[in-house]
Amino acid sequence: MGINSWIAHRTMRNHKCGIFLLNGEQWRSDRLVLNKEVISPVGTRKFLPFLNTVAEDFVDFLHRQVRKNTRRSLTVDLYRDLFRFTLEASSYALYGERLGLLEETPKPDSQKFIDAVETMLQTTLPLLFLPPGVMRWMNNKLWQDHMDAWDIIFSHADKCIQNIYQEFCLGKPRKYSGIMAELLLQEEMPLDSIKANITEFTAGGVDTTAIPLLFTLFELARNPHVQTAIREEIKGAESQGSRELSKVLNGLPLLKGAIKETLRLYPVGITVQRYPTRDVVLQNYYVPAGTLCQVGLYSLGRSPEVFSDPERYDPQRWLSKDDNSFKALAFGFGSRQCIGRRLAESEMMLFLMHILRNFKIDTVSKADLKTVYGFILMPEKPPLLTFRPID
Numbered sequence: 242m243g244i245n246s247w248i249a250h251r252t253m254r255n256h257k258c259g260i261f262l263l264n265g266e267q268w269r270s271d272r273l274v275l276n277k278e279v280i281s282p283v284g285t286r287k288f289l290p291f292l293n294t295v296a297e298d299f300v301d302f303l304h305r306q307v308r309k310n311t312r313r314s315l316t317v318d319l320y321r322d323l324f325r326f327t328l329e330a331s332s333y334a335l336y337g338e339r340l341g342l343l344e345e346t347p348k349p350d351s352q353k354f355i356d357a358v359e360t361m362l363q364t365t366l367p368l369l370f371l372p373p374g375v376m377r378w379m380n381n382k383l384w385q386d387h388m389d390a391w392d393i394i395f396s397h398a399d400k401c402i403q404n405i406y407q408e409f410c411l412g413k414p415r416k417y418s419g420i421m422a423e424l425l426l427q428e429e430m431p432l433d434s435i436k437a438n439i440t441e442f443t444a445g446g447v448d449t450t451a452i453p454l455l456f457t458l459f460e461l462a463r464n465p466h467v468q469t470a471i472r473e474e475i476k477g478a479e480s481q482g483s484r485e486l487s488k489v490l491n492g493l494p495l496l497k498g499a500i501k502e503t504l505r506l507y508p509v510g511i512t513v514q515r516y517p518t519r520d521v522v523l524q525n526y527y528v529p530a531g532t533l534c535q536v537g538l539y540s541l542g543r544s545p546e547v548f549s550d551p552e553r554y555d556p557q558r559w560l561s562k563d564d565n566s567f568k569a570l571a572f573g574f575g576s577r578q579c580i581g582r583r584l585a586e587s588e589m590m591l592f593l594m595h596i597l598r599n600f601k602i603d604t605v606s607k608a609d610l611k612t613v614y615g616f617i618l619m620p621e622k623p624p625l626l627t628f629r630p631i632d
């Protein structure tokens with residue numbers, strides 16, 4: 242999906258593009274190198290412990306907030322804290338270093354980065370439909386805000402990359418210290434390509450993972466039976482003794498089903514886009530090469546022809562013998578599927594596993610959440626959630 246205002250920024254600042262904006266041979270050579278560290282089972286196993294540490298730290302962070310309250314519970318809008326969690330977790334997996342976002346006073350420039358990602362995503366939407374030349378010429382506030390947000394994103398990612406690069410040049414790091422270091426060690430990709438892709442992962446992994454977490458917490462709060470069933474599954478997996486994290490996660494199919502349910506009802510990317518490289522016939526329609534084809538995930542996920550009782554939040558449906566093939570499409574499919582998929586799924590699984598193990602979740606209002614589309618699908622108003630520690 243070519244986003245002209247993003248490409249215009251890269252061109253103006255003389256940055257390379259990451260694989261999201263690339264096509265053809267350039268895309269393919271970067272994607273093959275990145276797959277090994279970012280989405281393969283071997284790569285995933287290496288960064289899981291990093292994500293797990295941050296998920297555990299978030300539980301401590303939440304316990305601290307609860308203890309500040311006189312009552313043994315906390316009713317809070319977790320929206321901003323979830324962004325801090327996903328940025329802390331993905332940055333630790335990417336750069337091998339903690340930003341400190343879950344401490345009492347997070348560093349201001351990390352919060353500035355999170356705000357810049359939000360601004361960039363929100364200003365992307367109106368810019369999608371206007372040629373950048375016109376926007377630049379008008380140089381109005383929208384274009385200026387968009388460029389400023391991008392500059393903050395790139396400078397933040399650059400600072401993190403400089404830190405890890407200096408460490409790396411000082412002496413080969415002995416143990417695994419994140420995806421960035423592995424890519425530097427492998428020397429299969431030029432540094433500016435590594436920077437461009439790491440920047441996409443850093444910025445692309447904040448809202449896209451935090452928002453589905455918020456929707457999942459809300460649905461588990463208003464479906465207490467589902468919440469209890471998943472908590473039992475987590476306790477069951479825990480009683481098998483501490484094993485390798487990937488095995489623990491593979492033992493939580495109902496939790497994995499909850500994440501699929503969330504992405505069915507609230508797909509972050511509401512469509513999957515493809516431009517066929519050759520003419521193709523799709524269901525008796527002749528589609529010339531280069532036509533933008535979009536799979537409408539939002540309507541797919543709520544269609545009674547595809548999912549029985551579609552309004553019902555039922556993770557069990559993904560475990561049943563029903564034919565679920567080619568229905569869980571929120572991360573796309575095939576060689577261009579979301580490269581952040583394993584990072585996002587692992588962050589969500591580990592976060593929910595620790596939160597559900599330590600807290601009961603309730604919600605003030607059980608009414609459906611209205612959603613809006615600001616380049617990503619998000620709640621119109623973030624829900625208020627109540628967390629009660631489980632002794």
Ligand SMILES: C[C@@H](NS(C)(=O)=O)c1cncc(N2C(=O)c3ccc(Cl)cc3C2(C)C)c1
Nearest residue numbers: 261440441444445449509510512579616617
């Ligand atoms: C919401 C959905 N839209 S999509 C791609 O399906 O149409 C989506 C899914 N996964 C990742 C994203 N990204 C971002 O949010 C983002 C921010 C800054 C940069 Cl430099 C790169 C990105 C990407 C495109 C990775 C977006």
